[in-house]
């Protein structure tokens with residue numbers, strides 16, 4: 096056999112895509128049922144970056160993260176686990192550049208199809224607005240959104256736009272999840288902070304993580320019900336993730352992110368997205384840290 100790798104698919108993903116039969120096999124299920132002993136995961140990319148205001152390039156996230164994923168061993172030495180969960184890479188969702196609404200609707204219908212096959216979606220952005228379409232497709236009533244980001248993204252509008260990378264968590268708040276917990280926050284307007292306080296959205300800064308990561312882990316452990324994870328890679332310090340749309344100094348380091356991901360992974364996860372990677376070079380550290388997050392998460396989902 097020739098050694099081949101398909102960098103258009105995430106490393107360790109299965110070559111075959113589950114057939115339509117699997118829909119029959121599993122039947123239509125609610126997202127709240129997408130868990131149990133045999134978890135399967137599906138990756139989709141969304142190369143969309145139309146509301147980016149500072150440094151463009153998040154449309155290259157899916158390609159650069161997939162490419163960087165080949166840098167890792169199947170055996171994860173940190174966790175003493177193999178990446179052996181069933182993983183399918185469905186390719187990219189069709190985006191309509193410049194049109195958030197059409198793109199979001201395409202995301203929503205694709206994610207619905209994936210969860211309809213009892214497959215847990217892992218979505219690679221793209222800018223952060225893509226999380227909205229994903230969450231619209233999921234049943235998030237009993238769900239805590241764990242949001243790792245430098246930015247609160249809680250503005251009601253940004254430059255008079257309701258749907259923007261800077262407002263995405265406000266739109267997600269309006270979808271009425273059980274709770275929102277933000278970690279790594281170091282940028283937000285006065286109004287955003289007041290909105291978070293008024294609406295009981297808990298947020299933790301990198302200083303909180305540095306001082307007391309065990310306290311943050313305790314809080315994550317205490318979350319009841321299911322969890323959706325949305326990670327803006329700018330949660331990391333720009334030293335580890337320089338190619339992002341809005342770099343913010345003073346962020347987390349990869350060891351802290353690794354610990355937090357390990358802790359969150361023990362929850363009932365209904366989906367994960369990773370957004371704002373804007374790498375344009377092979378071997379660039381932002382995409383490597385981005386791929387590592389997905390890789391770590393998947394390793395931790397195995398037995």
Ligand SMILES: [Mn+2]
Nearest residue numbers: 245246327329
């Ligand atoms: Mn951000």
